[in-house]
Amino acid sequence: xxxxxxxxxxxxxxxxxxxxxxxxxxxxxxxxxxxxxxxxxxxxxxxxxxxxxxxxxxxxxxxxxxxxxxxxxxxxxxxxxxxxxxxxxxxxxxxxxxxxxxxxxxxxxxxxxxxxxxxxxxxxxxxx
Numbered sequence: 001x002x003x004x005x006x007x008x009x010x011x012x013x014x015x016x017x018x019x020x021x022x023x024x025x026x027x028x029x030x031x032x033x034x035x036x037x038x039x040x041x042x043x044x045x046x047x048x049x050x051x052x053x054x055x056x057x058x059x060x061x062x063x064x065x066x067x068x069x070x071x072x073x074x075x076x077x078x079x080x081x082x083x084x085x086x087x088x089x090x091x092x093x094x095x096x097x098x099x100x101x102x103x104x105x106x107x108x109x110x111x112x113x114x115x116x117x118x119x120x121x122x123x124x125x126x127x128x
Contacts, residue, residue: 001119002027004096007121016086022079022096022119031056033101036081037112038124045095049081050107052070056117059107063089086126093121115119 035050097115
């Protein structure tokens, strides 16, 4: 059983930055896919970025490319999402998630439904 605890959300002005953190504990496998997802009111949950904890392969949604950076500190079992140049349309609940991963797992084909473990979520609001 993997436990995920997110932190770092909040209110930021357009153009600003935030760094989201997700502390992971538990788990029995040496390799996980961990990702950030978001859900805005009235919209479906969508993937933002995913990382393979073993080889650090990454996936970014088009909306995140060039602005967001996912990273993983394996010594501290913590996942990060550095978000720069934030826009009002980035406003959403952000969730950290994890699932078992393999070297052949295609990160861009992992919808939210295939992630087994989830954090509680936190609000990110981009507004002036």
